[in-house]
Amino acid sequence: MANYVIVTGASKGLGLAICQQAAEQGFGVIGIAKTLTESFKALQQANPELMHFHPADLADLDSLSELCKQLIKQYGRPYALVNNAAAGHDGVLATMPNSAIEHLLQLNIQAPILLCKYLVRSMLLNRKGRIINISSIIAKTGFNGLSVYAASKAALEGFSHSLAREVGKAGITVNCVAPGYMQTDMTSSLQGDKLESVKRRSPLGKLATVEDAAAMVVYLLSDKALAITGTVMTVDAGSTA
Numbered sequence: 001m002a003n004y005v006i007v008t009g010a011s012k013g014l015g016l017a018i019c020q021q022a023a024e025q026g027f028g029v030i031g032i033a034k035t036l037t038e039s040f041k042a043l044q045q046a047n048p049e050l051m052h053f054h055p056a057d058l059a060d061l062d063s064l065s066e067l068c069k070q071l072i073k074q075y076g077r078p079y080a081l082v083n084n085a086a087a088g089h090d091g092v093l094a095t096m097p098n099s100a101i102e103h104l105l106q107l108n109i110q111a112p113i114l115l116c117k118y119l120v121r122s123m124l125l126n127r128k129g130r131i132i133n134i135s136s137i138i139a140k141t142g143f144n145g146l147s148v149y150a151a152s153k154a155a156l157e158g159f160s161h162s163l164a165r166e167v168g169k170a171g172i173t174v175n176c177v178a179p180g181y182m183q184t185d186m187t188s189s190l191q192g193d194k195l196e197s198v199k200r201r202s203p204l205g206k207l208a209t210v211e212d213a214a215a216m217v218v219y220l221l222s223d224k225a226l227a228i229t230g231t232v233m234t235v236d237a238g239s240t241a
Helices: 013-024 038-046 061-075 098-126 147-170 193-201 210-221
Strands: 004-008 028-033 051-055 080-083 129-134 172-179 232-235
Touching: 004 013, 004 098, 013 028, 013 038, 013 210, 028 038, 028 061, 038 051, 051 061, 061 098, 080 098, 098 129, 098 147, 098 172, 129 147, 129 210, 147 172, 172 210, 210 232
Parallel strands: 004 028, 004 080, 028 051, 080 129, 129 172, 172 232
Antiparallel strands: none
């Protein structure tokens, strides 16, 4: 499958929107998530030639090397990797269980680093490629109850800046997309007054949607973004302006 994109956390929310828009642009898509949802199945049925699914628990770090080998063996060398899968355990640090901290850091930062490690080798051989890591505006703004999540996203941005310098000469770009607050499962606790106050802070008077953030990812996958690397593209309806 030529020019295929691997998308983690593909079964719902932003990951699903990225898969849909990438397929609309003619990319082959391999969606990775713990479980196959009805929404992803519907995408597969609409794009049977382009859309594939592999179940995986990305927090199981020891399994990632084998997963990447399997994908390359089955589909060939990937064109792009979109690290979207993340956990956002909401809770005050003082009372957060160590196991929750460990899981969040494994999924949000260690897994993307290892997936980049195993898949960038193929991109180096191809002398082209795209790595897009999904960050969050919280990496810079902070948010009450999301200190570990913020730390993981800030780490992902720092990692991306440096990796961009390592692989740029091989024609590989590495960028982050940092969405603002979007109405997804992860922000379901932000309902009512909290959500309205976030909307009011935006110059546009609304939240960015998952489709808005996915459109930025697909732009970075395109040839139009050849000269963009080592940066963070913010999609937040202006809330951090």
